């Protein structure tokens with residue numbers, strides 16, 4: 001038996017891809033290890049979204065190369081979005097790297113590993129004709145986690161001016177509903193009760209199957225027929241693809257959880273235009289209104305970028321205003337980071353100090369909102385899907401419908417249980433409660 005260690009950076013799709021890479025290696029006699037030191041193959045599944053994310057890879061590779069001194073047979077591979085964007089540069093900058101594989105080619109990993117075992121370095125960052133999903137083993141292992149990710153759509157045709165995704169993940173491709181349903185059934189057979197459908201633009205999902213057009217809402221409805229599947233979520237969405245049928249699904253589909261990650265990036269029309277977002281701040285407000293009409297308790301999450309080239313103080317205030325109007329329960333915010341090859345890459349940048357100040361102000365506001373919405377949960381009853389033991393003895397942690405982490409103490413709770421929990425307290429990033 002050989003051992004493969006995978007370190008995952010970036011988004012949930014990379015988490016999904018890492019699992020698929022491990023199962024792709026299993027027929028070649030590899031099992032997963034959590035220890036780099038005992039690995040025969042180390043794969044870094046990388047993220048290129050911001051400069052810092054990409055730089056981390058080179059420092060990690062700098063550390064990993066020393067493991068080759070103790071284990072000369074160790075092979076090191078770089079996968080994912082940095083591999084796609086700068087594979088050749090990686091090969092040059094870090095001779096310890098044996099193989100580079102892009103996000104669309106990892107079904108070719110076993111043959112690449114054979115090549116490197118024969119002493120040759122290899123790189124594959126093509127967007128191959130054949131579909132990687134058709135080549136990966138289906139007989140996945142039994143899972144010890146009741147939640148799972150399932151990629152339904154990949155790539156992006158939106159071309160936001162700041163974003164590398166259209167270049168690293170390619171054009172929008174939606175998998176066939178048949179394959180998705182089959183994979184969902186197999187996950188449920190292995191104990192999964194909550195599935196999060198993944199796509200870089202998941203709500204742009206569209207696939208013609210047997211003469212019928214499947215949208216994301218239709219797919220969600222079909223999946224909701226799987227009886228032991230209790231919960232469905234999806235991420236990440238673009239405001240312009242938030243169609244009425246999907247909004248209606250939030251009203252009508254019981255298994256679709258009342259949580260939505262809907263990035264807006266900025267609240268200024270001027271900046272949104274420069275970002276090529278193709279919607280205004282008021283368009284976004286209107287979509288949220290519709291969603292809240294359909295599902296009043298929907299918890300919203302967002303992504304924000306501060307310091308985009310050309311962002312003025314007034315633009316930034318517009319973003320704060322939008323955040324105050326919407327009220328987010330969860331959020332992710334970033335300083336703009338110039339990415340090579342993107343339309344905004346050559347624009348004049350805002351000073352680092354201003355970016356830092358704006359980010360701090362924005363994050364203070366977003367944190368206040370998160371705390372306020374968490375405190376509003378106190379006294380309420382939520383349904384918690386328990387996943388794993390908490391830090392304290394006898395404690396279990398799970399997620400509410402609203403994706404809040406909830407801690408409960410109780411000996412009889414098992415991973416995979418869904419229980420009604422009364423919320424008692426709100427901590428920094430989680431809630432605590434008791435089963436009634």
Ligand code: 5AD
Nearest residue numbers: 162163263303304334335336337339
């Ligand atoms: N700089 C900063 N943040 C970025 N994001 C994407 N590209 C950049 C960039 N160049 C953020 C966006 C996106 C999230 C995944 O990462 O907010 O929604």
Ligand code: SF4
Nearest residue numbers: 010011047048049081
């Ligand atoms: Fe990072 Fe985007 Fe690639 Fe995910 S798709 S790993 S967020 S660059």
